[in-house]
Structures are given as structure tokens and as C-alpha cells.
Amino acid sequence: MLVVAIVVLGIGTYTMRLGGVLLRERLELSAALQRLLPMAATALLAALAVTATVMAGSDFAGIARPAGVAVGALLAWRRAPFVVVVVAAAATAALLRLAGVH
Amino acid sequence: MRTIQRTHSADRALLRDAAAIAAAMVAIGASFGAIAIAYGLPTWVPFLMSTVVFAGGAQFLAVGLIAAGNPIAAVFAGLLLNARHIPFGLAVGTTMGTRWRDRIVGSHLMTDEVVAFTLAEKDPARRRRTYWLMGVTLFTSWNLGTALGVLLGGATGDPETLGLDAAFPAGLIALILPSLRDRATRVVALLGSAIAVAATPVLPAGLPVLCALVGLLTLVRFKRREA
Numbered sequence: 001m002l003v004v005a006i007v008v009l010g011i012g013t014y015t016m017r018l019g020g021v022l023l024r025e026r027l028e029l030s031a032a033l034q035r036l037l038p039m040a041a042t043a044l045l046a047a048l049a050v051t052a053t054v055m056a057g058s059d060f061a062g063i064a065r066p067a068g069v070a071v072g073a074l075l076a077w078r079r080a081p082f083v084v085v086v087v088a089a090a091a092t093a094a095l096l097r098l099a100g101v102h
Numbered sequence: 103m104r105t106i107q108r109t110h111s112a113d114r115a116l117l118r119d120a121a122a123i124a125a126a127m128v129a130i131g132a133s134f135g136a137i138a139i140a141y142g143l144p145t146w147v148p149f150l151m152s153t154v155v156f157a158g159g160a161q162f163l164a165v166g167l168i169a170a171g172n173p174i175a176a177v178f179a180g181l182l183l184n185a186r187h188i189p190f191g192l193a194v195g196t197t198m199g200t201r202w203r204d205r206i207v208g209s210h211l212m213t214d215e216v217v218a219f220t221l222a223e224k225d226p227a228r229r230r231r232t233y234w235l236m237g238v239t240l241f242t243s244w245n246l247g248t249a250l251g252v253l254l255g256g257a258t259g260d261p262e263t264l265g266l267d268a269a270f271p272a273g274l275i276a277l278i279l280p281s282l283r284d285r286a287t288r289v290v291a292l293l294g295s296a297i298a299v300a301a302t303p304v305l306p307a308g309l310p311v312l313c314a315l316v317g318l319l320t321l322v323r324f325k326r327r328e329a
Contacts, residue, residue: 005168005177006155010151016188017210020188020190021194025195037193038221040290040318041193041221042281044294046274052267055299058304065262065267072275073279076275077279085273086272089269090268
């Protein structure tokens with residue numbers, strides 16, 4: 001039962017991954033629609049980042065995580081290298097928690 | 103000569119980014135492996151999930167529901183959470199290559215981070231290299247992390263102590279920031295994010311993020327103003 005559930009989840013996920021890719025090739029997309037697709041992906045990634053920043057389940061995530069992400073986002077905006085952004089965000093959140101701020 | 107040097111330094115930067123994200127993936131993969139074992143699930147469960155499903159969020163959600171004795175809910179919740187891969191696939195398209203082998207293998211490597219890295223790259227040849235480099239790196243590090251978590255159990259520690267829960271959103275923001283310079287994209291992304299956050303307490307996991315696509319409706323207004 002367990003193995004079936006995992007394999008079905010895997011096949012379903014893979015089908016959605018491959019499905020989008022194949023659909024893109026099959027469809028004759030207008031230029032306007034082609035411009036829309038990366039925009040849609042960016043909106044999804046932004047929503048993913050923002051919800052993962054401020055929410056933990058259906059509650060607010062507290063202070064440490066949003067503060068860490070904010071530091072990272074600020075550095076990214078100042079065109080800091082990706083590695084710096086990621087490490088600074090993690091370090092900020094970790095240090096705040098170490099100081100008892102969650 | 104200068105072009106070659108520039109390419110080399112861009113490649114080095116890409117490898118450095120890949121190494122950073124791989125390190126984070128090993129740590130989070132380890133916590134996934136450790137949690138699955140702590141739930142009392144058989145050892146093969148985290149391994150099978152990390153290779154066959156290969157989607158972090160869905161895997162954490164699914165092991166929780168399986169451990170709670172509800173594998174059917176695990177399947178549905180996981181699929182709902184992964185539905186965003188359809189629009190991701192539409193956006194990425196043939197970046198991974200047009201041969202069947204490329205599409206069949208490449209599609210499995212598609213994750214949020216791979217899509218974000220790929221879309222941040224404008225040159226088609228570099229885009230393709232980015233997709234594959236990130237995809238293979240993340241798949242390898244995620245599975246390596248899972249194995250470490252299963253072996254070490256609780257000794258791997260909590261990723262929150264390391265602040266990794268802040269690292270991933272920050273990384274995604276850094277990657278999409280250049281495309282947010284375009285005003286229409288920015289409006290769509292901000293509105294979409296606000297809708298997703300507002301929907302999070304009321305909708306099941308996965309749906310709120312998909313609701314962000316509603317933000318695309320603002321373009322209707324934009325277009326009318328342009329015309």
C-alpha cells in the first residue's frame with residue numbers, strides 16, 4: 001500500500017512535469033502568451049518565496065525567518081552574489097534564534 | 103579572448119551558486135530522512151520518495167500524512183502541491199533540449215530552484231547548461247542528504263537552527279529579482295504573492311501558491327491602457 005502511494009505520487013508529479021514541457025511544444029502560442037509564461041512562473045516562485053517566508057502552516061512564521069529573508073532580499077537588491085544572499089539570510093535567522101528571538 | 107574569460111567567470115559563479123544550494127539541500131534532505139525514520143517509517147520510504155518524487159515540500163507533507171495513517175491523503179496533497187510544475191514546464195519548455203532523452207530525463211529534474219535559476223539566465227545555450235547543472239546537482243545533493251538523514255537519524259539537527267528555512271526563500275527572491283524590474287511582472291508577482299499569503303490559512307497546501315496566477319488578470323488592465 002505504502003509503496004503504491006509513493007509510486008503514484010511520483011508518477012503523478014512526473015506526469016505534471018513532463019506534461020507542461022510537452023504541452024509547450026504542442027501548442028502554437030501567440031507572442032503575447034509566450035511572454036505570459038515566464039511571468040506566470042515568476043509569480044508562482046514569488047508566491048512560494050513569500051508564503052514560505054511569512055507563514056508556517058496556517059500560522060505566521062514569527063520573527064527570525066522573515067527577518068533573515070529580509071536581510072537576504074536587501075542584499076540581493078544591492079546586487080550581492082547569490083551565495084552571500086543565501087548565507088546572510090540563514091545566518092541572520094540562526095543568530096536571532098540563538099538569541100532567543102523566534 | 104575577453105568573451106572566453108567572461109564565460110569562464112560566469113561558469114565559476116554558476117558552480118559556486120550550485121555548491122551553495124547543494125550544501126543547503128544536503129542539510130534539508132538529511133532532516134527529511136531523519137524525520138521519516140523518526141515517524142517510524144521503513145528505511146526504504148525516504149529513499150524511494152527522494153528518487154521517485156524528488157520534490158521537497160511534497161515529500162515532507164506526504165511522510166507526515168503517511169505516518170498519520172493516511173496514504174491516500176498523502177498522494178492527493180502531494181499532487182496538489184506539485185501542480186505548479188505544469189506552469190513551470192510550460193515556461194521552461196524545451197530549455198532542457200528537444201531530444202526525447204533530454205525531455206524524459208530533464209523533466210524529472212524540474213524543481214522550484216532549477217526553474218528559478220534557468221529563467222534568470224537569458225542566453226539560450228547558458229540556459230540549457232544551467233538547467234542541467236542545477237538539476238543534476240540538486241538531485242544528487244537531495245538524495246545524498248536523505249541517505250545521511252536515514253543513517254544519522256536525529257543527530258543531523260533541525261534545519262531551522264541553521265536558519266535554512268530563511269535561506270531558501272531568500273535564494274528564490276534573489277533569482278527572480280531581475281525579472282521583477284519589468285513593471286507588469288512586478289505587479290503580477292506582488293499581487294499574486296499577497297493573494298497566496300491571504301489564502302494560506304484557508305486553503306489546503308499547494309492551492310494558495312497556484313492562486314498567485316490570479317495576479318495575471320492585472321495584465322488585462324495593463325493591455326487596455328497600452329492600447
